[in-house]
Amino acid sequence: MFCPNCMTNNDENAAVCKKCGRNFQTGVTPKENKEPMSASFAIPVGRTGLSIIAGYLGLLSILPPFAPISLIVSIVALKQLKKNPGKLGKGRAVFGLAMGIIGTIILLFILLISLGAIS
Ligand SMILES: [Zn+2]
Structure with missing residues (x-):
């Protein structure tokens, strides 16, 4: 799974991104690295x-x-x-x-x- 949020390649069956924690099912990233x-x-x-x-x-x-x-x-x-x-x-x-x-x-x-x- 390629994470569109932090550009990290994850395991093919990964549910969440190992780097930023983005959920690939919902597309929700739990915590943004940078606040506006x-x-x-x-x-x-x-x-x-x-x-x-x-x-x-x-x-x-x-x-x-x-x-x-x-x-x-x-x-x-x-x-x-x-x-x-x-x-x-x-x-x-x-x-x-x-x-x-x-x-x-x-x-x-x-x-x-x-x-x-x-x-
Ligand atoms: Zn990510």
């Missing part, structure tokens, strides 16, 4: 707490006062992820970092304008 990006972002499983916080702060960075907090938390979260390569959540931390940088630049502009530095 959207689902991995929505379900916070196996992620560090800080990267989850960084993700939410990234969203809050639309409001400028949150941006520097998001920036700092995201940097700490990324450092934590480097120490624990098994942990997930890099996408959230990077998102928080990017939003934090953009928000901080906007915040600095607002401050400079209000101080009269830019006319």
Whole structure:
């Protein structure tokens, strides 16, 4: 039996794939090796707490006062992820970092304008 899911050749009378566990009768694979990006972002499983916080702060960075907090938390979260390569959540931390940088630049502009530095 040739498995169309993981491209593995199995025994001729095999009921399930030896590699991915796909059932040849029903065509159902019990557990996908890779979860979709959207689902991995929505379900916070196996992620560090800080990267989850960084993700939410990234969203809050639309409001400028949150941006520097998001920036700092995201940097700490990324450092934590480097120490624990098994942990997930890099996408959230990077998102928080990017939003934090953009928000901080906007915040600095607002401050400079209000101080009269830019006319
Ligand atoms: Zn397979």
